Amino acid sequence: MSGSAVIKKRKKRLTFRRAIDNTLTYTALVFISVFFLFPCLWLVLASFSKSGSLYDTRGFFPSAYSFQTFVDLFTDDVNGLYPYGRWFSNTLYVASMSCVLGTVLVILTGYVMSRFRFKGRDSIKQITLVLGMFPGFMGMAAIYIIMAQFGLLNRLEALIILYAGTAPLGYLLQKGYFDTIPQTIYEAARIDGANNFLIFRKITLPLAKPMLVYTALTQFTWPWSDVLLPRLLLKNREQWTVAVGLFSMPETHFSRFAAGSMFIAVPIVILFFCLVKNIVNGMTAGAIKG
Numbered sequence: 001m002s003g004s005a006v007i008k009k010r011k012k013r014l015t016f017r018r019a020i021d022n023t024l025t026y027t028a029l030v031f032i033s034v035f036f037l038f039p040c041l042w043l044v045l046a047s048f049s050k051s052g053s054l055y056d057t058r059g060f061f062p063s064a065y066s067f068q069t070f071v072d073l074f075t076d077d078v079n080g081l082y083p084y085g086r087w088f089s090n091t092l093y094v095a096s097m098s099c100v101l102g103t104v105l106v107i108l109t110g111y112v113m114s115r116f117r118f119k120g121r122d123s124i125k126q127i128t129l130v131l132g133m134f135p136g137f138m139g140m141a142a143i144y145i146i147m148a149q150f151g152l153l154n155r156l157e158a159l160i161i162l163y164a165g166t167a168p169l170g171y172l173l174q175k176g177y178f179d180t181i182p183q184t185i186y187e188a189a190r191i192d193g194a195n196n197f198l199i200f201r202k203i204t205l206p207l208a209k210p211m212l213v214y215t216a217l218t219q220f221t222w223p224w225s226d227v228l229l230p231r232l233l234l235k236n237r238e239q240w241t242v243a244v245g246l247f248s249m250p251e252t253h254f255s256r257f258a259a260g261s262m263f264i265a266v267p268i269v270i271l272f273f274c275l276v277k278n279i280v281n282g283m284t285a286g287a288i289k290g
Helices: 003-046 068-075 084-115 121-131 136-149 156-170 172-179 183-191 196-207 209-225 228-233 242-247 251-286
Strands: none
Touching: 003 251, 068 084, 068 251, 084 121, 084 156, 084 172, 084 209, 084 242, 084 251, 121 172, 136 228, 156 209, 156 228, 172 209, 183 196, 196 209, 209 251, 228 242, 242 251
């Protein structure tokens, strides 16, 4: 057998193996996708249930469908028990303000820890790493007492303060991104007479667009879907966020719960699809150095 025939035979074997590998890979991916998408599909269909009850289903799906649930979600608050429109506006207010303040604080923290050398810098890094090992709910009792002492219970501003104030503890990814920016750029700017603030505003921020987008999105999604802190600090139904309000709904209002869940998920899904490129770039670049 000639050498060319042997090479062709090997290529056929490799092509056959590659085809089998691709087939098995795509089959597994399709199966996993269906497995994870089915609950979402079921939730969407449940939001169109005519009766609204979890128990009025035929198999996994509602016995009758109606769009009335989405209309009632914003027009009928069931005698003040489920004011979804109010909850939605509360959530949007808290998430937006927390996003702005938290992004500013965590970006500044990451930049300072990346570009400046000062006494206690290593100690701060070690302390934040240790604090990150403890789950957040361990401090719930202390948070409640502190907020009560300052008269911030049942106020949305308390949530904004907590979300924005704790954001700098997660600065390591931002620091890693700033570490990837060459030092020579900063040195050239200083030679031209630029001060630290001008360097940060004119050089660092434009180069850090992917990290800014990623940070802003993560700072928005946390308060948007958080349950623990709002449930702890907000006692008045009118002050609840959507996540707390949805979990208060009984099984007889399950279609209302499903419709509300869809509305609260749509903004996050849209943001992720629109900003996915910057999110991936920010995560990968920020993970290069710690």
